[in-house]
Amino acid sequence: MPAILIHGVPDTHHVWDGVRRYLTRTDVEAWDLPGFGAPRPDGFGSTKEEYVSWLIDRLERIGESVDLVGHDWGCIFTARVASVRPDLVRTWAGGNGPISSEYVWHPLAKIWQDQAAGDRFMDELEPESFADLVAGFDVPAELAREMVGRVDGPMKDSILKLYRSAVTMGAEWEPGLAQVSAPCLVFWGVLDPACQIEFGVKLAAAVRATKVAELDCNHWPPLQRPAEVAAALEAHWGAYAGG
Secondary structure, eight states, X not given: OOEEEEOOTTXXXXXXXXXHHHOOOSOEEEEOOBTTTBOOOTTOOOOHHHHHHHXXXXXXXXXXXXXXXXXXXXXXXXXXXXXXXXXXXXXXXXXXXXXXXXXXXOHHHHHHHSHHHHHHHXXXXXXXXXXHHHHTTTOOHHHHHHHHHTOOHHHHHHHHHHHHTOTTHHHHHTGGGGGOOSOEEEEEXXXXXXXXXXXXXXXXXXXXXXXXXXXXXXXXXXXXXXXXXXXXXXXXXXXXXXX
């Protein structure tokens, strides 16, 4: 049974490159979500529901349950998959992706959710200034530039459509967390100003996580603490190796 790693926004599978270098298992796949380094299927509207459906369809093709991992929106999507299709998930791990009716969207999300302000933001987006914004979350400058360099037209459009579909995501999806049956691990950068650690603790309680790995970093543990994330994942997987 493989491990599947899912990225967030504005990332691609490359957000996991550092973590994968520290993993010892060889059956690990990091997928690109549609619009984020991968083509969008015909008619794909980049809503939160469509991303979850896309993940479910692809996971079904594997033919066995997987060790599912997500960061940021990847955390949110994979937790939703684990809640509505527990048969597809052997273990789950996620970080820095809040799913709570009490969560207040961060300022940039609110811009993207506004039709006029979001469209203007993307139209006027300059890679250098956006890289500076990402680096402001303590992401190493080189990695921030690489990340922003992958932001193209489809990704901009997908980000706007995703966030506009998700204004009330927390209230909609939080109740379903009680249906998650897989053993869970939550890892969280405790210095994250956009997705505060209290929501990592709330998420862990909602999914009855066996552990909350609180990491001394900002929003991007896979980029800032890859060795620690890898160690936490392997310990989590190893605890259920016979499951």
